[in-house]
Amino acid sequence: MQNTSHAVMAQRTEPSDSPDDFPTPPWATRALLEHVIGSAGHKEQSCLEPACGAGHMAKVLKEYFGEVRASDAYEYGYAPVRDFLTYPYETNAVDWVITNPPFRLAEDFVLRALSVSRRGVAILARTVFLESSGRYNRIFRDTPPSAFAQFVERVPMVKGRLDMNASTATGYAWLVWDKGSTGGPRLVWIPPCRKELEKLSDYPHVPNSRIKASLRSR
Template identity: 35%
Template sequence: MGGRKGGGMKDWTGNKRTLGALLGASNHTSEERQREDYYATDPAMVRDLLNAGAPLRQRVWEPACGAGHIVNVLRERGHEVYATDIVDRGCPDSSVLDFLWEFAGAPMGDVDIMTKPPYATAREFVERALQVVKPGANVWMLLKLSFLEGQSRKRLFNDTPPADVWVFSERRICAKNGDFDRYKAGAMAYAWFHWVKSRNTVCTIKWL
């Protein structure tokens, strides 16, 4: 996609090449993964979290960036954001990368991760994020509140409990394919789940 126009921070990649080709991709291709589980984040859900004082460092990786609904808010707030997705959905200054398959470690160094992962692979996104970031990094995942349920996720929470869960006090809408004009109904209970790498603590519930 090229560099960003005008002033501001530099893009960390500057091209659309798949990083897996540079870092040693596995034999799995992007086409083998489900692509259609795309529900875009309402930017207000990001602003509400940041306005509440949620910890987030300067460098942030958004590995399921879609059209940039999270990325744009973070960049507006002065964060240096590395944006990737399994397909190009039009996010400015982003690269094509399969987060679950195509690389061995975080290619941009010490960063926090913030994303709304595809719900079908949400647990895998959490596990992968905690694997690739460095100790002390924040991992933020916007998930349905029902993510708290389930045997496989119970094991995840027992092994790596989140530091806190920030629950929205009113239901919100994440729009299918990013079409907020069309999808104005169907609000659901969402929360930001927050992990801190290598810091297993008692989980605290907070409200937004």
């Protein structure tokens, strides 16, 4: 019998030709800036979000960065349609590349982003992205991340929409390549922060009364 529990069904398992549209909860993007790479000093910097979907991550990045460019390989009505892996970006075109890439293309996104960015790269990925001898040989052996930041809270993602009441059985982490960092990779735990970083404005299509009730329950 098929297991149809919400947590299991919310896992990111997509066909190879899928746009893999699982919007990032805005609080999870704020967590990167507030608890991993720092929230200060980015107003003079540029950032590219190359898998932006409907713009949920890009909108949060605009709270921190002076310039945010966004695009996606599919049409969502938010930004230009550009395939990050084939579009002719110049080397060091932006300061940061920050994104939640399609899981099956995450390796290629990292390698491309390391060329496109001047200062650093951050990708939101399943915790299991650290596994695999293929990824080790292609990325981690020669260009390991400067930080692996594991969420201690779950980051629920639902196909095609933001859902504040969703659940998930999948663990997520931010992998960061800070080109100015010295020393080896460091392990970081992102502390419980959803309650403090989630905002009413993150869910414009949900009645405020429902959002407030949900936030109070956490």
